[in-house]
Amino acid sequence: MDHAAGSSQDAQSLPGCYRHPDRETGIRCTRCERPICPECMVNASVGFQCPECARGDSGTGHPPAAARPRTIAGGSITADPRLITKLLIGACIAVYLVQLSVGDSFTNHFELLGKASSSGLPPYEGIAEGQYYRLLTAMFLHASPIHIIFNMLSLWWIGGPLEAALGRARYTALYFVSGLAGSALTYLLAAPNQPSLGASGAIFGLFGATAVLMRRLRYDMRPVIALLVINLIFTFGWSNIAWQAHIGGLVAGVITGYAMVHAPRERRALVQYGTCALVLVVVVVLTLVRTAQLT
Structure with missing residues (x-):
């Protein structure tokens, strides 16, 4: 599940997720451009964001409810996703x-x-x-x-x-x-x-x-x-x-x-x-x- 399609890059050249380096991905955070895998991507108004960018900070506080990070299906991001x-x-x-x-x-x-x-x-x-x-x-x-x-x-x-x-x-x-x-x-x-x-x-x-x-x-x-x-x-x-x-x-x-x-x-x-x-x-x-x- 670590392969990506829809890119002209060869699969072997895809970067690894910044949180899970062993998972190749063609998706990047729309704000910081770090590579992110499906487990890390947060649905944003445009594209996907990494959990840090979706929070709007580096762990210094919590955004208002409307801006809280969400999964691709609209669910809440949790500390233990499993x-x-x-x-x-x-x-x-x-x-x-x-x-x-x-x-x-x-x-x-x-x-x-x-x-x-x-x-x-x-x-x-x-x-x-x-x-x-x-x-x-x-x-x-x-x-x-x-x-x-x-x-x-x-x-x-x-x-x-x-x-x-x-x-x-x-x-x-x-x-x-x-x-x-x-x-x-x-x-x-x-x-x-x-x-x-x-x-x-x-x-x-x-x-x-x-x-x-x-x-x-x-x-x-x-x-x-x-x-x-x-x-x-x-x-x-x-x-x-x-x-x-x-x-x-x-x-x-x-x-x-x-x-x-x-x-x-x-x-x-x-x-x-x-x-x-x-x-x-x-x-x-x-x-x-x-x-x-x-x-």
């Missing part, structure tokens, strides 16, 4: 430790399940019987050590930079909207008694939003596209993978991510959160349609 990503990873790890401690009885009650079979299964119900919380709780469960390790590494690599670019609130909304969209599509299309679990739907949403962001910044799309293709090959090439969650999350992530980075400044929050609300309406509709089919 806080939400860390909290999400911590939550998934904590839940997985509970799974290991309590056993299958815990997982069975919180994984995504449309409708339990009447034979050979413990006496629990599914979403069709009113346990709609499973659409959310399944996003924090994992089936094995390799499952959670792979997902958490992906969340750190993709989620951290995206959180810095969008801001905490918008990033959190994107994550949960994508995850719920993946759960809803799984509920709609998968066998009703086929359980599924994992953060993959939300993470695929982050993949989609990252692609949109890189296109918005005119970065080289090939790395993220290659990574996405590899993940899609795994999605459809391996058994026991809920491809519906991956596709649902990816589509929701692309739609929501586009709204996040392309919303007009004067109606930015309305467009961004309005899009999130519309995606959630689709989630509700898909859930009600499937429930009607199973009851």
Whole structure:
């Protein structure tokens, strides 16, 4: 993700970000002209500024609210731009430790399940019987050590930079909207008694939003596209993978991510959160349609 497009310079000659020298970038602060990467760039009235110039000083004070530095999506610049990503990873790890401690009885009650079979299964119900919380709780469960390790590494690599670019609130909304969209599509299309679990739907949403962001910044799309293709090959090439969650999350992530980075400044929050609300309406509709089919 450290390549830039839209410049006549050869990629090897691009300077490194002044705060992250290992990240090549073709973007410069419009005030001091220092090179800045997506994590450091602050959306300004014209172009982008580095955090110091956006503050209007060198740390000697705080500007008025209207002049406070903002991310490209309009979010606030924070001291820890990866806080939400860390909290999400911590939550998934904590839940997985509970799974290991309590056993299958815990997982069975919180994984995504449309409708339990009447034979050979413990006496629990599914979403069709009113346990709609499973659409959310399944996003924090994992089936094995390799499952959670792979997902958490992906969340750190993709989620951290995206959180810095969008801001905490918008990033959190994107994550949960994508995850719920993946759960809803799984509920709609998968066998009703086929359980599924994992953060993959939300993470695929982050993949989609990252692609949109890189296109918005005119970065080289090939790395993220290659990574996405590899993940899609795994999605459809391996058994026991809920491809519906991956596709649902990816589509929701692309739609929501586009709204996040392309919303007009004067109606930015309305467009961004309005899009999130519309995606959630689709989630509700898909859930009600499937429930009607199973009851």
